[in-house]
Amino acid sequence: MINTPRTRDERRASNDTRAARPAARVIAPDGFAPFGFHETLCRGIRAAGFTEPRPIQRDAIPAGLEGRDILGLAQTGTGKTAAFALPLLQRLVTEPGDGPRVLVLAPTRELASQITNEIDTLAQFAPVSTAVIYGGVPMNRQIKALRRRPQIVVGCPGRVLDLIEQRILQLGKIETLVLDEADHMFDMGFLRDIRKILAALPRERQNLLFSATMPKEIRGLADDLLHRPHVVELAGNGPAGTIDHALYPVAESRKRELLDAVLQRADSAIVFTRTKRRAQMLATHLQKKGFRAVGLQGNMSQNARDRAMNGFRTRRFDILVATDIVAR
Missing domain, CATH: 3.40.50.300 (P-loop containing nucleotide triphosphate hydrolases)
Structure with a gap:
């Protein structure tokens, strides 16, 4: 057999073929593989350093992927943000469209920012945008972010309601509502604002409510809000298992x-x-x-x-x- 030199065009065609080969598919860490997340989310899960799902994630993610309402009784530090965020991101990636489509309410500016940062980490390789809105700062930057029609809006009830009443925040496309740390929102006097926000949302939507405790007012809100919810109960009366506790008697x-x-x-x-x-x-x-x-x-x-x-x-x-x- 005689080997003949390839022409320049043949070499270029060969190089083009190699360049056109698809990149290796990113697989989710073993513990997250059964959920079947989109490849862009698998990359985000790896970037976030997740290897195995936490208990609340194993329990809540399948129900979230099915579009069911969820009542989560869980403390801070249990991994609940990823538990509700990953199913929502899966829907936004596989069924793209303008937003806002997800509204997440949190009691404080710090928690709203923390939730947004975690969602942004998980969605960093996906075509999903977020906006965080809260009081105590000028509205201009937040209004500008909302005009870009982010798929996910995270905010505190007071500023969210203010922007709704000014007709700046349009909620007609909301598919999922998340109430995080609902008991703390009640403690801070946000329950009336939350009910006003609920009145501005489409009737057909998925609802997720997370709370460490269930005072009667939050139980009443959950009964009104959730339809045959999947219940995830990880909150106990003891300390969070992720934190070491010690008692030092001292004058x-x-x-x-x-x-x-x-x-x-x-x-x-x-x-x-x-x-x-x-x-x-x-x-x-x-x-x-x-x-x-x-x-x-x-x-x-x-x-x-x-x-x-x-x-x-x-x-x-x-x-x-x-x-x-x-x-x-």
């Missing part, structure tokens, strides 16, 4: 001394206080002791609160001192 006069000693052994920590004043005083005390600490409380401007949260997330600060209502 009031020696609290700071003990806290200093405990924090010396911690790589990263959140310290909760009862009042805004105490949060700021303790943050200042820790800074003087040489800790990379920052305070987070309601008297701070939104920009200062964002800087504190971002600094803690990026490890510019190792210790966050916060009032419990702000830290939710």
Whole structure:
């Protein structure tokens, strides 16, 4: 057999063929493979560092993919954001269309931003856009984001209702409503705003409600909102299993001394206080002791609160001192 040199055109055709070969398909981590997520979401799951689904994800994701209503009784830190976000993203990727199609309500600006960041991580390779809206900052940037018709809107009830009443936020295409930390929204007096928002939504939609506790007012809301829901019950009366707990009996006069000693052994920590004043005083005390600490409380401007949260997330600060209502 005689080998003859290939012409330039033949070499170019061969190179074009190699270039046109599809990239290797990205497979979800083994624990997520049975759910059958779109390849773009599989890439996002890997980028988020997920390997095995958490219990709430194993239980809630199949029901979410079926379009069922869900009542989730779960604490913070259980993985519930991915549990509701992944099925919603699967629908948005496989059935594209203009938004907003998903509305997520959260009690605080910090939680709304946290939810948005996690969704953005999971959807970073997918053609899905998000917008986060909350009070305490000018509306202009949020209005601009809404005019791009994001598929997912995450926000706090007060600002969401304000934009609805100004006819800036149009909810006629909403397919799914998520209420996260519903008990905390009730504690903060948002129940009336939530019911007004519900009146602006299409009647036919999927509803997901997550709460660590079920006071009678939230039980009544769930009964009105959810149709034959799939119930995921992971919340208990004990502490969250993802956090180590210890009790140190100590005199009031020696609290700071003990806290200093405990924090010396911690790589990263959140310290909760009862009042805004105490949060700021303790943050200042820790800074003087040489800790990379920052305070987070309601008297701070939104920009200062964002800087504190971002600094803690990026490890510019190792210790966050916060009032419990702000830290939710």
